[in-house]
Amino acid sequence: MFGNLKPQAPDKILALMGEYKADTRQGKIDLGVGVYKDPNGLTPVMRAVKTAEQKIWESQDSKAYTGLAGTQDYRDAMAGLVLGEAPADRLASAATVGGTGAIRQGLELLRMANPDMVVHVSDPTWPNHLSILKFMGQDFVEYPYFDNDTRGVDFEAMLDGIGRAKKGDVVLLHGCCHNPTGANPTAEQWEAIAESLEKTGAVPMIDLAYQGFGDGLDADAAATRMIAARLPEVLIAASCSKNFGIYRERTGILMALGEGGEARDLTQGAMAYLNRQTYSFPPDHGARIVSTILEDADLSANWKAELEEVRQTMLGLRTQLAEELRSLSGSDKFDFIEHHRGMFSRLGATPEQVAKMKADSAIYMVGDSRLNIAGLNRDSVPVLARAIVEAGV
Ligand code: PLP
Ligand code: TYF
Numbered sequence: 001m002f003g004n005l006k007p008q009a010p011d012k013i014l015a016l017m018g019e020y021k022a023d024t025r026q027g028k029i030d031l032g033v034g035v036y037k038d039p040n041g042l043t044p045v046m047r048a049v050k051t052a053e054q055k056i057w058e059s060q061d062s063k064a065y066t067g068l069a070g071t072q073d074y075r076d077a078m079a080g081l082v083l084g085e086a087p088a089d090r091l092a093s094a095a096t097v098g099g100t101g102a103i104r105q106g107l108e109l110l111r112m113a114n115p116d117m118v119v120h121v122s123d124p125t126w127p128n129h130l131s132i133l134k135f136m137g138q139d140f141v142e143y144p145y146f147d148n149d150t151r152g153v154d155f156e157a158m159l160d161g162i163g164r165a166k167k168g169d170v171v172l173l174h175g176c177c178h179n180p181t182g183a184n185p186t187a188e189q190w191e192a193i194a195e196s197l198e199k200t201g202a203v204p205m206i207d208l209a210y211q212g213f214g215d216g217l218d219a220d221a222a223a224t225r226m227i228a229a230r231l232p233e234v235l236i237a238a239s240c241s242k243n244f245g246i247y248r249e250r251t252g253i254l255m256a257l258g259e260g261g262e263a264r265d266l267t268q269g270a271m272a273y274l275n276r277q278t279y280s281f282p283p284d285h286g287a288r289i290v291s292t293i294l295e296d297a298d299l300s301a302n303w304k305a306e307l308e309e310v311r312q313t314m315l316g317l318r319t320q321l322a323e324e325l326r327s328l329s330g331s332d333k334f335d336f337i338e339h340h341r342g343m344f345s346r347l348g349a350t351p352e353q354v355a356k357m358k359a360d361s362a363i364y365m366v367g368d369s370r371l372n373i374a375g376l377n378r379d380s381v382p383v384l385a386r387a388i389v390e391a392g393v
Pocket of ligand 2: 013032035128179
């Protein structure tokens with residue numbers, strides 16, 4: 001029977017990780033998978049996470065099951081982090097297996113509510129969005145997003161695209177730090193997006209995987225909060241993988257804001273049901289690390305300080321790379337790197353140019369020319385800048 005299985009296309013980002021590992025060249029540069037790396041190339045356990053784990057180890061006296069939606073502590077802490085003042089009467093939420101689990105459960109929930117929905121996704125978007133939608137057999141269409149000339153958001157085209165959504169359709173948005181492009185709408189443009197959603201009656205689903213990696217914890221949640229306040233129904237899939245650096249703990253949350261009352265209880269019930277059908281109880285360790293940190297003023301301050309160091313490090317590398325490219329190319333055409341936010345920038349290079357940089361300089365970026373800024377350090381920035389110019393980007 002197993003012989004009937006068809007080979008599956010590998011995840012290109014994860015395949016690139018393997019290729020990088022196998023490369024024996026000195027000075028190779030990994031700008032592939034979206035994992036934060038410090039200037040020494042390490043992905044450290046954050047200080048506050050270590051302390052929280054110690055506290056949990058010392059005080060935890062049971063590992064009995066929690067609840068199908070996870071613990072209330074975690075859900076309250078995350079509602080506060082993402083939404084600021086969370087409107088408890090409108091909010092249903094469930095802990096999930098990472099942000100990816102939140103996306104999957106969120107799409108399942110939406111489909112239970114409206115089996116006829118069409119999901120609108122940005123072109124391009126995170127490949128796993130498309131992969132999950134295809135696996136679910138879920139209808140989706142792409143809306144234009146990236147302007148290859150300016151390397152910014154083609155906002156007019158985007159607005160036109162999401163304006164085609166019908167009532168009951170779903171518009172998937174990256175709350176901040178768009179993956180893979182690094183280009184994001186301005187605050188004013190976000191208001192226009194909200195207005196479009198109000199007009200069409202489409203439901204926004206916001207993927208928030210990089211809160212704190214762009215302009216700061218509150219600034220990165222501002223669009224999500226504005227949409228949550230304006231729209232009657234909003235779904236949020238948030239990840240703690242990056243901002244807490246707990247990738248392998250698989251910590252995420254699905255939040256749904258609706259009109260409250262019975263609809264809230266139905267949503268909460270459906271979320272618990274969906275968790276039960278998929279894996280019963282969501283994992284607790286990562287969620288407990290997060291609630292332990294967010295409930296403790298000192299740990300919280302420590303975490304925020306380290307997250308801010310991470311963010312500033314990436315911004316510094318963006319500035320350095322843009323400056324280096326300005327002087328090497330004698331033009332300001334790479335200034336977009338400084339304006340992009342989050343871990344990624346799409347360079348706008350051709351697949352051939354990406355391949356040349358890998359072959360000639362052992363620089364690994366994703367085939368669509370997405371580079372992970374955190375894979376750089378002060379010494380490798382000039383190497384990359386030279387390779388970019390030599391490849392004729
Ligand atoms: N959404 C986007 C856009 C991402 O880049 C990621 C990255 O890893 C996720 C969601 C979810 O991550 P995880 O499932 O590791 O929490
Ligand atoms: O886009 C990225 O690099 C991150 C990490 O199947 C990732 O979101 C990449 C591929 C994948 C899961 C996570």
